[in-house]
Amino acid sequence: GGSTRYAKLLALHDWLTENNIYNTNNAASTQATISHSPISALVREERTGANSLNPVCEGYARAFKMVCDKLEIPCVLVSGRATSNGSSEDHMWNYVQMEDGKWYAVDVTWDDPAFPGNSSLNSGGEDHTYFLVGSNTAVRGSTTFSNNHIASGSGFVSGRQSTFAYPALSATAY
Numbered sequence: 001g002g003s004t005r006y007a008k009l010l011a012l013h014d015w016l017t018e019n020n021i022y023n024t025n026n027a028a029s030t031q032a033t034i035s036h037s038p039i040s041a042l043v044r045e046e047r048t049g050a051n052s053l054n055p056v057c058e059g060y061a062r063a064f065k066m067v068c069d070k071l072e073i074p075c076v077l078v079s080g081r082a083t084s085n086g087s088s089e090d091h092m093w094n095y096v097q098m099e100d101g102k103w104y105a106v107d108v109t110w111d112d113p114a115f116p117g118n119s120s121l122n123s124g125g126e127d128h129t130y131f132l133v134g135s136n137t138a139v140r141g142s143t144t145f146s147n148n149h150i151a152s153g154s155g156f157v158s159g160r161q162s163t164f165a166y167p168a169l170s171a172t173a174y
Helices: 005-018 029-035 057-070
Strands: 075-084 087-097 103-106 131-133 138-140 149-151 154-157 160-163
Touching: 005 057, 005 131, 029 057, 057 075, 057 087
Parallel strands: none
Antiparallel strands: 075 087, 075 149, 087 103, 103 131, 154 160
């Protein structure tokens, strides 16, 4: 039923992908700040056009974690580098702990692809490729999750640069 951890996470994931479109704009400073916050993915505002407040990866990941926290589902933000089509960029995604005690990766951003010229929230490209995957899960052809998502193990905690260890990711998908 809808009360299982899996069902709750699936409903959250699908709500985020169906009610948002990735922010491809280099927005002005206020908009850029909002697009990195959970508000950008959770509050319904104008979602299209140059003045949109749509989320970037950090907005999606922080929104996913905020709701998981409310649902008392263990979840962490993961920052690092993601590689797609030969290019690498800074990225943020989540690890979530399931009832089996293992941690699985969720990348809501990459499950909600933006298509040039398509400004509709529900682009038709939403999928579950990056939902509760393991480090050895094949996500693009023979590419595994751990090969295109490299966690940095460093970041800012309470405004200070620090190094930390992420939970060990399950080798296999949930």
